[in-house]
Amino acid sequence: MTDLARPVPAAELDEVLRLTAPAVWEALRCQAVFLTGGTGFVGKWLLECLLHADKALSLGLALTVLTREPDKFIRTSPHLAKAESVTLLKGDVADFEFPRAAFSSVIHAALPVASPAAGRGNLELLSETGTRRTCEFAVACGARRFLHVSSGAVYGQQLGVQALTESLSWQEFDGANDYTRAKRRAEAVVGQSWPFDAVIARCFAFIGPYLHASSGVAAAQFIAQAADGKGVVVQGTGEAIRTYQYAGDMARWLLSCLALGASGRTYNVGGETEVSIAQLAAEVTRIARTGIPVEVAGRSTPGLAGHRYVPSLRRAAEELGLANAVSLEEGIRRTLAWLTTPNTTRSFPA
C-alpha cells in the first residue's frame, strides 16, 4: 500500500504547531515518550505532530514506538519510522518485553486485535491485558504521565441523551457490543490506583489523512469513493447521526490532554457539527464534484456506535481551552486532497 507512506502536508503540521498552547510543548520538552498503537491512525498523527514540533522548537524528544511489525512500518512510513528521534520496539502490547530505559510519558493508543475466529469476550480480554501490561510498564519505566486513548463507544446506547458528557455512567450488562465492552474494560484498568497521572481521552469519529477505506468506517469509505471519481454509496439508511473531528485537531487535543489534562480526568475528543450519514455522503459528493448522485442502499449496517454519537465538548473547552479549528467541509477537502495529490504541499487558510 504505497499511499500509507504519504506524509501529512507540512502546512497542516505548522497549523497544529501554531494552534497548540505553548504550555503543551513546554511540558513535553526533553521528554522520552513511549507509544503503543503508533502505527495506527491516531498514533501516526501523534508522531507526525510530535516530530514536527520537535524539529521546529528543538524539543529534544525521544519517541519509542511499540510495534508488532517494525519492518512493515519502516517500509510504509519511512518518514516516521526512520526519523532520528524515533526508536522502534518490536512486540505485542499484550506481552512486550519491557525495555530498560526510563520514560517520562506513556501514550496507550493500541487497539486490541482479535482474529475473526476469536470467540466472544476475547476482544475484552485482549483489551484488558494490553492496557494492564502498558500500565505496568509505565510504572516500571518511571513515567509520570499516562494518556489512555479510549473511545466514545464506552458510553454505549444512552437513549434520549443529546450530547454524551464525560460524567454519564453505564450498566455493565446493558447489551453493549464487543468493542464497547473492550474499551470499558481498558478504562477500568487505567482507573485503578497507579503511581502516575492518568488521563483518559474518549475519541469519537474522525476524518483526515491516514484514515483509510480499509478501516471500514463510513466517512473514510465515502471520501475514498469520491476521490476515485466514483459515486458515494451509503450502505445503511443514512439516518445515523455523527460529528467528525479533523485529524489535526484530534492530535492537538490529544497532546493537550497528555500535557495538561488533570490526573484521573476524562475528556471527550471529537467534532461538533452534527450530520446524518446521508448528509455526510452528500457533502463529500458536493465537495469532490463527482456529479454522481449518492446511492442509499438501505441495508442493515449498525456501525459500532449506534444511532446517535455526539460528544459534549464543554469539558475540553472549559478545562483545556480546546476548540476545533477545521470545519467539516475543510476537513473533507483536505482528506480528498491528501488522497488525490501525493505529497501535497498546498497551504491552508489560518
Ligand SMILES: Cc1cn([C@H]2C[C@H](O)[C@@H](COP(=O)(O)OP(=O)(O)O[C@H]3O[C@H](CO)[C@@H](O)[C@H](O)[C@H]3O)O2)c(=O)[nH]c1=O
Ligand atoms: C461503513 C458504512 C456505515 N454506514 C452507517 C452505519 C452507521 O449507522 C454509520 C456509521 O458507521 P461507521 O462509520 O462504520 O462506524 P461508527 O459507528 O461511526 O464508528 C464510530 O465509532 C467507533 C467506536 O468509537 C470508532 O471506532 C469509529 O472511528 C467511529 O467512526 O453509518 C453506512 O451507511 N454506510 C457505510 O458504508
